Amino acid sequence: MRRYSLTYFIGQSFKGLWRNGVMSLASITVLMSCLLVMGSFSLLLANINYNMEEIGLLNEIVVFIDENSTDEQVAAIGTEIKGLDNVSGVRFISREEAHESEMAKLADHPNLLQRMSLDKEIYRHSYVITYSDNSRVSTLQYQLEHLENKGVSKIICRTDLAETIESLKSGITMIFIWFLAILMVVSIFVIINTIKLAVFARRQEISIMRYVGATNWFITLPFVFEGIFIGLLAGGIGYLLQWYLYTYVYNIIITDYNMISVMAYADISHYVIAAFLAIGVVTGIIGSSISLRKYLHA
Amino acid sequence: MIEFKNVKKVYPNGTVALDNVNLRINDGEFVFIVGASGAGKTTLMKLLLREEKLTSGSLTVDEFDLKKLSNFKVPYYRRQLGVVFQDFRLFPNKTVYENVAFAMRVIGEPSKVIRRRVPTILSIVNLQDKYNCFPRELSGGEQQRVALARAMANNPRIIIADEPTGNIDPKMSLEIMNLLVKIQKKGKTVIVVTHEKNLVDYFKQRVVTIGEGGVISDTVGGMYNAEV
Ligand SMILES: Nc1ncnc2c1ncn2[C@@H]1O[C@H](COP(=O)(O)OP(=O)(O)O)[C@@H](O)[C@H]1O
Ligand SMILES: [Mg+2]
Numbered sequence: 001m002r003r004y005s006l007t008y009f010i011g012q013s014f015k016g017l018w019r020n021g022v023m024s025l026a027s028i029t030v031l032m033s034c035l036l037v038m039g040s041f042s043l044l045l046a047n048i049n050y051n052m053e054e055i056g057l058l059n060e061i062v063v064f065i066d067e068n069s070t071d072e073q074v075a076a077i078g079t080e081i082k083g084l085d086n087v088s089g090v091r092f093i094s095r096e097e098a099h100e101s102e103m104a105k106l107a108d109h110p111n112l113l114q115r116m117s118l119d120k121e122i123y124r125h126s127y128v129i130t131y132s133d134n135s136r137v138s139t140l141q142y143q144l145e146h147l148e149n150k151g152v153s154k155i156i157c158r159t160d161l162a163e164t165i166e167s168l169k170s171g172i173t174m175i176f177i178w179f180l181a182i183l184m185v186v187s188i189f190v191i192i193n194t195i196k197l198a199v200f201a202r203r204q205e206i207s208i209m210r211y212v213g214a215t216n217w218f219i220t221l222p223f224v225f226e227g228i229f230i231g232l233l234a235g236g237i238g239y240l241l242q243w244y245l246y247t248y249v250y251n252i253i254i255t256d257y258n259m260i261s262v263m264a265y266a267d268i269s270h271y272v273i274a275a276f277l278a279i280g281v282v283t284g285i286i287g288s289s290i291s292l293r294k295y296l297h298a
Numbered sequence: 299m300i301e302f303k304n305v306k307k308v309y310p311n312g313t314v315a316l317d318n319v320n321l322r323i324n325d326g327e328f329v330f331i332v333g334a335s336g337a338g339k340t341t342l343m344k345l346l347l348r349e350e351k352l353t354s355g356s357l358t359v360d361e362f363d364l365k366k367l368s369n370f371k372v373p374y375y376r377r378q379l380g381v382v383f384q385d386f387r388l389f390p391n392k393t394v395y396e397n398v399a400f401a402m403r404v405i406g407e408p409s410k411v412i413r414r415r416v417p418t419i420l421s422i423v424n425l426q427d428k429y430n431c432f433p434r435e436l437s438g439g440e441q442q443r444v445a446l447a448r449a450m451a452n453n454p455r456i457i458i459a460d461e462p463t464g465n466i467d468p469k470m471s472l473e474i475m476n477l478l479v480k481i482q483k484k485g486k487t488v489i490v491v492t493h494e495k496n497l498v499d500y501f502k503q504r505v506v507t508i509g510e511g512g513v514i515s516d517t518v519g520g521m522y523n524a525e526v
Contacts, residue, residue: 008403208387211347212452213377214404216370 012222013229016198023194030190031234031283034183035276039242041176048169050263061129062156063144069151074125076149081127086140089130095123191230191287195223220292231284235276242272299324304355307341315341317511328482330498331491332522333508339491343460348372380449380457384464386441388433394444395429401451419447423477439470456487463494495522
């Protein structure tokens with residue numbers, strides 16, 4: 001019965017990491033930076049999405065009704081809106097409902113009360129209109145401004161904002177992808193060189209292992225483990241740094257810009273740690289495999 | 299049994315190291331390989347070790363056809379062979395014991411087997427008292443005996459020694475050769491590449507002379523060919 005002990009491979013890979021201390025440290029640092037950039041961008045995008053969902057920015061036009069209108073007038077406006085082309089849904093929000101939800105929000109953020117001059121709009125009924133065709137929003141907006149029934153006090157069409165945020169998001173995503181691609185390539189390159197150095201340091205040992213009949217995987221496994229450890233360390237330390245960074249920014253936003261909602265790190269930390277470790281390990285394996293390719297074919 | 303048939307080896311740079319080698323070595327034989335420097339003796343050993351692939355012809359070692367042997371199977375093939383080099387190639391930071399145990403560990407022998415077998419092998423090469431020494435504390439002859447012990451660690455059928463006495467003094471050389479003969483008497487095939495006329499003549503074994511890309515003489519109980 002032939003047995004290979006895991007402790008042998010782990011021990012060898014730690015020795016390797018230690019022997020090439022500077023390169024190992026460089027690999028871990030670069031990979032960790034890569035993870036941090038990726039993590040920060042992802043968290044930013046996640047928060048943008050979260051806020052957009054929360055305020056329901058997309059595909060909505062809100063029509064406020066003059067507070068002096070009668071119930072009949074309000075109903076007539078509703079019917080007319082429903083009859084318009086491109087309208088896919090109309091939701092009525094009474095002034096009572098508006099008031100309640102605003103108060104609920106204020107209860108969540110007490111210090112908001114002092115800042116906000118309470119908006120007149122919460123004393124008005126409104127219709128929240130969703131539409132199906134984005135490209136004909138301006139027509140719809142024009143039609144709403146020129147309804148036959150009078151009594152519309154204000155129309156808020158947040159399409160512009162939604163579009164701005166959408167293009168901002170795709171801009172951020174593009175930068176993010178480029179940055180990430182570059183950092184990934186750099187990480188893999190540095191890991192390749194770290195492993196190559198480790199292989200070089202043990203070349204004599206490797207050649208003797210070959211002569212006595214060691215299999216390729218036996219020879220290369222410690223180096224793959226080395227790559228994995230680099231990935232795990234980068235992922236673990238990166239996770240902690242990301243935590244610190246996020247909480248730091250979170251506290252600034254919460255105290256200074258409390259109109260924006262920020263997801264709590266605790267709610268998303270399990271995704272972050274899973275992603276960091278997975279990407280770290282995969283990068284480590286890719287890096288070490290590339291540097292060992294030559295050996296695997298020999 | 300080892301059989302070279304019309305073996306040709308051309309290195310990538312165009313050097314024809316071996317042109318047409320025909321040689322058969324039976325199980326349990328002792329063979330000296332001699333020949334001028336650059337004749338292709340080391341190349342012959344490298345082909346046997348499957349460190350180099352032959353260009354044409356055929357080479358079989360027992361059930362292994364080296365022409366067809368896949369990379370994947372090479373490690374298992376090499377476990378049939380034990381190798382010794384002129385420059386010993388020991389690990390300077392491992393003890394004698396560890397140097398031998400290492401060879402067993404890399405093929406996955408359990409520790410129990412290693413602990414039992416290493417002392418036995420060290421006693422064959424008369425190094426049982428030195429198991430805890432580092433290579434730098436040993437003479438050249440002793441270092442080569444450690445290398446020999448390592449070559450035997452996995453109980454190979456064939457021992458290949460490429461100029462094993464090239465770096466050690468004559469008295470020690472005789473001792474190494476005596477050990478190799480002793481190993482052959484234990485039933486192994488032993489192939490020794492050497493330059494040392496005196497030793498070859500002394501042992502009166504089969505002598506194969508390599509030259510001009512092939513075997514130029516092959517004599518049993520022979521003498522070192524004076525012209526080469
Ligand atoms: N890796 C190599 N690449 C190219 N030529 C080589 C290589 N190894 C050996 N040779 C050449 O092949 C010939 C035989 O070399 P070698 O087998 O080392 O001879 P020997 O061991 O008998 O002295 C020599 O001409 C040598 O220069
Ligand atoms: Mg030679």
